[in-house]
Amino acid sequence: MQNKIPTIQEIARLLKLSKSTVSRALRNHPAIGLRTTQQVQKLAKELNYEPNQLAISFSKRKSMSIGVIVSSLDPYFHRAVFGIEDCAYANNYSVLISQTRDEYDIEVKVLETMRKQRVDGIVASISRNAPDIRHFEKCRQYNIPVVFFDRVPDVAGINSVWCRLDISTIELVSYLASKGHEHIALINGPVSLPIRNERLKGYYEGLEKNKLPVYEHFVKTADLSTVGTYEAMDALLSHRIKPTAIITFNDYMSLDAMHYLRKVKPGRYSDIDFVTYSSLPTTRYLDRPPLAYVDQFPYEQGKLATEVLFRQLNGLAKAEIMPPENLVIESRLVVY
Amino acid sequence: MQNKIPTIQEIARLLKLSKSTVSRALRNHPAIGLRTTQQVQKLAKELNYEPNQLAISFSKRKSMSIGVIVSSLDPYFHRAVFGIEDCAYANNYSVLISQTRDEYDIEVKVLETMRKQRVDGIVASISRNAPDIRHFEKCRQYNIPVVFFDRVPDVAGINSVWCRLDISTIELVSYLASKGHEHIALINGPVSLPIRNERLKGYYEGLEKNKLPVYEHFVKTADLSTVGTYEAMDALLSHRIKPTAIITFNDYMSLDAMHYLRKVKPGRYSDIDFVTYSSLPTTRYLDRPPLAYVDQFPYEQGKLATEVLFRQLNGLAKAEIMPPENLVIESRLVVY
DNA sequence: AACACAAGCGCAACCGGTTGCCTGAAATCA
DNA sequence: TGATTTCAGGCAACCGGTTGCGCTTGTGTT
Known part of the structure; x- marks a missing residue:
């Protein structure tokens, strides 16, 4: 039996x-x-x-696995995970994925689980409402290197890989300007996401470079909910001077904003152009998709972050002192 | 130091x-x-x-983790994973997710990895081109129960959870009929997916129930690529009698089919209605989304499958003889 | 013939917990 | 007071591998 x-x-x-x-x-x-x-x-x-991998890991005090922490396995981070997997599998490592659902408490918990499982390293994109990264401190004690990617905390002494957006954002504005747009609005993401500042910086520089007027009321902040976007759109359109093009924080926001125009203000403003960041694979199926988007290369970010992680791991194995690595890749403007 | x-x-x-x-x-x-x-x-x-969870697992010969095998973490299976996670976490288990990218070789490999990691059980949706499930045999030797879900192999003696589609498909046809459609086509998925037969059965029964004529050329098969869908659409429209409504295998296929009409046959056929299975969260943002879809409840499938798995695990722990469980849930027609 | 050396394999400790069984002392009982 | 039970904790084996070191052999050297 x-x-x-x-x-x-x-x-x-x-x-x-x-x-x-x-x-x-x-x-x-x-x-x-x-x-x-x-x-x-x-x-x-x-x-x-x-x-028995369990026995091997236990015996060698190396689990041959890395942990991945992301807010959610949405299409964006899904692509990042592919990059992480490709690199990890190439190194004969297995991958433990955890979603935080953007909640700090869950992030703390999955991190603890990963430590207990003795993952050899961690690739993480911090959750939106994480007040700090103290919960990652203990990883140092356990000699578990951590590489942050995409959503990178703004502190020194950490490994990080992220994608700068300011230059592409300038290009984005220039592109819209070349299309004749003079009234360009920006709906940005919540202040808790540092990456929003890049967008803002590029936006202003883009306006300046193209000698376009700056209207403070053209810059709105929205949380990433549908309602939040609706409110931002409401506010945007409540002024005398209306935007003719809108830069949104990401594809979901674009979809909500376009939906708002169609449902809440049908007929009017149907000529507003949208541009956005990242891209859902299905966005291009819209009748009138955003004109362009800024590619943040999630796959590459994931892959690079994992490569950094393995460099740290190898250094650790040789007991070398590894200075933290901070990689920045350039985003790219893609016109549909 | x-x-x-x-x-x-x-x-x-x-x-x-x-x-x-x-x-x-x-x-x-x-x-x-x-x-x-x-x-x-x-x-x-x-x-x-x-x-040290590694030491505990090793010592107890229980890893307190379950493996999840899916073709890809697309939005559909992503929802399923949430169901799996919710159930697993409630039982203090951790979850090891692997994507097969619908390739048999990878499926075999990740399965081996999971066995070596000594997962306590596995929840799997088989990859599309898996010729058989022999590679799961060894799990029996290792006393690792397996529960198949969504894409369920058609063999006896296994645990399975899936969603029947025939009844909802009849409703789908009836719904279209009630809208005045008499020429309803079906673009089905590849024969390697057993779940396609449910759709076909419901389609024919729906036609019969509504006393609609049956045109064999209204039933097409497509692989799930964009090109495949284009070819199916080509074939569909090449006949004298054109469909006024099309049932597609899933949302991606709908998108491709709609895209085909807009790009390849612009202007014509713009009144063709679409209905589909499952649903991408972004589909509803289309200007003219599918009229309806059949919800296959991936979250519930994942959750149920994991519950079955834990029942099997508990039975195993008590050395009871556990008969395989086969759960079927009903899909539901959702009209936008 | 005596010795050095390398090849090939075994011994035993170790990784960090769990667990069956045993022991010593205190508490209870007759 | 002696015997028995209960309580609290220790001993040691075990899970399935890895690894440093030591012990036999056989071979070649001088």
Whole structure:
């Protein structure tokens, strides 16, 4: 009834060898003779032997796994996860993914779980309402390197990979200007997301570069809810001077804003152009999609962050002192 | 420099106790006195002791984790994962997610990894081109129960949770009929997905129920690529009798089909109505979204599948003989 | 023939917990 | 007061691998 799971000891018993010999033979250790090695490997295959990763991890005090913390596996971070997986798998590591649903409490909890699971390293995009990164401190004690990506906390001494948006935002404004737009609005994300400042900076610089007038009421802040976007749109359109183009924080916001125009103000403002950041794969199916978007390369960010992580891990293994790495990649304006 | 990670032995040493006592004290074992228990727990807290889950799993031969295998973490399976997580976390289990990218080879590989990691159970939606489920056989030897969901292999003796679509498909056809449609086409998914048959069955029964004519050329098969959908649309429209409504396999296919009409046959056929299965959260933002969709309740499927898994696990723990469970939930027609 | 050396393998400790069983002392009972 | 039970905690094996070191052999050298 009960199928036995083959172990190294079992193989050793059958071949009348010691388990250390079997262990080494399975890994082609040079100290083991060819005949013995082949014998062991043959029997291992016959028995369908599969090493117990739990035992290996425990024994080596290395779990061969990295943790990934993201707010949600939405299409954006999903692409990032692909980058992380590709890099991790190439290094024979497995990946433990946790979603925080943008809640600080959950972030603290999953981090604790990952520590207990003894992940070797962590790639994280912090949740929106995390007041600080104290909860990551303990990872230092456990010698678990952490690389932040995309949403990067604004503190020194950490590893980080993110995508600067200011230059692309200037290009974005210039692009709109080249289309004849003079009244360009920006609906930005919540102040808790540092990345919003890049957008703001690029927006103003873009206006200046194109000698466009600056209207303070053209800059709105919205949380990322549908209602929040509606309110921002309301506010935007309540002034005498209306925007002819709107830059939104991301695709979801664009969709909500466009939806607002269609449902709440049907007919009017149908000529407002939208541009946005990141991109849902399905946005291009809209009848009138945003004219352009800024690609933040989530796949590359994930991949780079994981590469940084492995460099840190290798340094750790050699007991080298690893200075933190801070990588910034350039976003890119994509016109549909 | 090197921060020590506190262990049970360390606590034992400091308190001059044996590690077995500390182990028991930490878990409030009744055989340990109140004073000792409090002392141990106090020191554990002071030292920031966090149990080594690796050691626990190894020692108990239970990893307290379940594996999730899905083709991709697209919005559909993403919702399923939420259901799985909710159930797993409620049982103090952690979740190991792997994407197969719908490739059999990867599925085999991630399954092997999960076995090596000694996950306690697996929730899986098989990849599209998996010829069989032989690769899951070995899980039996390892006593790892498997619950298939959504995409369920058509074999006996397995645990499964899926969503029947035939009845809702009849309703879907009836709905279209009530809207005056008489020429209803169906673009189905690839034959490798068993769930396609449900759609076909419901389609024919729906036509019959509404006394609508059956045109064989109204039923097309497409792989799930954009090109495949375009070809199916081409074929559909190449006949004398054109459909006035089209049922598509899923949202992506709807989007492609609609896109085809707009780009390849602009102006014509703009009155064709679409209905579909599942639903991307962003579909409703289309100017002219599908009229209706069949909800397959991925969250509930994931949750139910995980509940089945835990029942199997509990049975295993008590060495009971657990008959396989096969749950079928009803899909639901949702009109926008 | 005596010795050095390397190849091939085994011994035993260790990783950090869990657990069955045993022991010593205090408390209860006859 | 002696015997028995209960309570509190310790001992040691175990989970399945890895690894430093030591012990046999056989071979080559001088």
